[in-house]
Amino acid sequence: MKRSNISENVIHRLPRYLRKLEELAAKGEERISSEKLGRQMGLTPSQIRQDFSCFGEFGQQGYGYNIDSLSKEIGRILGTYQDYSAILVGAGNLGSALIKNLDFIIEGYRFLGAFDVKPELIGTDIAGVPVYDYANLADFIRENKVDIAILTVPKSAAQTATDNMVQAGIRAIWNFTNMELELGDSGVMVENIHFSDSLLVLTYHLSAKDEEQK
Amino acid sequence: MKRSNISENVIHRLPRYLRKLEELAAKGEERISSEKLGRQMGLTPSQIRQDFSCFGEFGQQGYGYNIDSLSKEIGRILGTYQDYSAILVGAGNLGSALIKNLDFIIEGYRFLGAFDVKPELIGTDIAGVPVYDYANLADFIRENKVDIAILTVPKSAAQTATDNMVQAGIRAIWNFTNMELELGDSGVMVENIHFSDSLLVLTYHLSAKDEEQK
Numbered sequence: 001m002k003r004s005n006i007s008e009n010v011i012h013r014l015p016r017y018l019r020k021l022e023e024l025a026a027k028g029e030e031r032i033s034s035e036k037l038g039r040q041m042g043l044t045p046s047q048i049r050q051d052f053s054c055f056g057e058f059g060q061q062g063y064g065y066n067i068d069s070l071s072k073e074i075g076r077i078l079g080t081y082q083d084y085s086a087i088l089v090g091a092g093n094l095g096s097a098l099i100k101n102l103d104f105i106i107e108g109y110r111f112l113g114a115f116d117v118k119p120e121l122i123g124t125d126i127a128g129v130p131v132y133d134y135a136n137l138a139d140f141i142r143e144n145k146v147d148i149a150i151l152t153v154p155k156s157a158a159q160t161a162t163d164n165m166v167q168a169g170i171r172a173i174w175n176f177t178n179m180e181l182e183l184g185d186s187g188v189m190v191e192n193i194h195f196s197d198s199l200l201v202l203t204y205h206l207s208a209k210d211e212e213q214k
Numbered sequence: 215m216k217r218s219n220i221s222e223n224v225i226h227r228l229p230r231y232l233r234k235l236e237e238l239a240a241k242g243e244e245r246i247s248s249e250k251l252g253r254q255m256g257l258t259p260s261q262i263r264q265d266f267s268c269f270g271e272f273g274q275q276g277y278g279y280n281i282d283s284l285s286k287e288i289g290r291i292l293g294t295y296q297d298y299s300a301i302l303v304g305a306g307n308l309g310s311a312l313i314k315n316l317d318f319i320i321e322g323y324r325f326l327g328a329f330d331v332k333p334e335l336i337g338t339d340i341a342g343v344p345v346y347d348y349a350n351l352a353d354f355i356r357e358n359k360v361d362i363a364i365l366t367v368p369k370s371a372a373q374t375a376t377d378n379m380v381q382a383g384i385r386a387i388w389n390f391t392n393m394e395l396e397l398g399d400s401g402v403m404v405e406n407i408h409f410s411d412s413l414l415v416l417t418y419h420l421s422a423k424d425e426e427q428k
Contacts, residue, residue: 093315094315102409174412189416192412196229197226201228203362203386204225206362
């Protein structure tokens with residue numbers, strides 16, 4: 001498989017496939033057809049066949065996909081991340097809630113610590129994760145060659161923190177600040193979490209339904 | 215505009231368009247071409263022209279789109295939500311972080327309160343939002359005809375809470391539990407927030423980059 005041949009849309013569907021397949025496996029299912037999988041996921045069968053064909057031969061005409069081997073392969077493709085190091089920047093409400101709730105962040109990466117400016121937080125720990133002084137962030141990134149920063153600072157601090165981290169050599173930012181970060185030609189990768197988007201979509205559907213019933 | 219003619223993909227892009235257009239307006243821009251907008255958003259110009267044509271005539275050949283009128287129209291389409299009522303179910307770390315961080319939830323809806331099982335939380339408030347006893351959730355939904363529930367309970371409680379709310383007549387669930395909720399044929403709408411998906415995508419790109427450089 002050549003990764004560069006895989007489209008961004010397919011890559012974004014991989015985590016969804018993985019979750020669905022693991023759910024089916026947990027129910028004891030062994031095979032699934034592209035028709036059935038498509039129905040359950042709101043995708044067309046041909047879309048699914050096309051997506052999976054990027055990664056090799058998992059289906060057999062008339063027999064469907066082997067759930068176990070397909071989910072293992074997708075897990076392998078997505079799961080080559082255990083070697084990456086991660087930190088969290090901004091240990092306020094949202095940052096500490098993420099640490100406490102999202103085990104996969106702590107378990108899936110070499111999670112090195114959290115950073116904050118507040119004196120009362122520095123030196124404490126959140127669910128076992130040490131909180132360091134934000135003033136030492138850039139040095140820490142340089143010395144530890146940190147790969148990924150989870151950005152949960154207030155909006156007003158988002159771009160400054162980003163500039164500091166980019167200069168210090170961060171490679172990827174998982175952005176919770178709801179700000180579009182400017183990264184110039186640094187080559188730093190960003191994935192944005194925009195909570196409001198999916199709530200707006202939900203409300204759009206509610207209001208479309210109400211309109212229909214008028 | 216007939217809402218039912220608009221595809222799910224277009225609907226999911228609307229909040230992104232709105233954010234981008236508002237950002238451009240804040241910078242003082244007045245018009246933008248589909249080419250330029252496409253470059254900034256990672257979409258093709260023809261995709262953008264097709265999306266916007268669902269809502270009427272906003273562009274003029276050779277002059278680009280009027281940023282102000284286009285963002286107003288998208289805002290209008292997405293923004294017909296002020297009449298909906300919302301509650302939060304599960305006022306733990308994540309739930310209270312959402313209330314404290316996401317002003318648009320509190321400001322954009324009739325936000326009626328939060329619910330939790332913990333005696334030490336019940337009767338308190340989080341950033342002005344009252345926390346009620348989870349035992350009264352179903353009655354509250356019925357009496358107040360609540361439209362939207364933000365679900366931030368622990369995984370183990372997610373399906374039970376969902377069943378209770380569906381029976382009580384909730385219309386939409388914004389699901390932060392990372393569980394696939396079973397809704398049968400209730401017609402209740404769900405939007406799932408799966409934090410891990412976008413982190414996996416980010417790591418996929420990191421590892422693809424490393425592979426290329428080997």
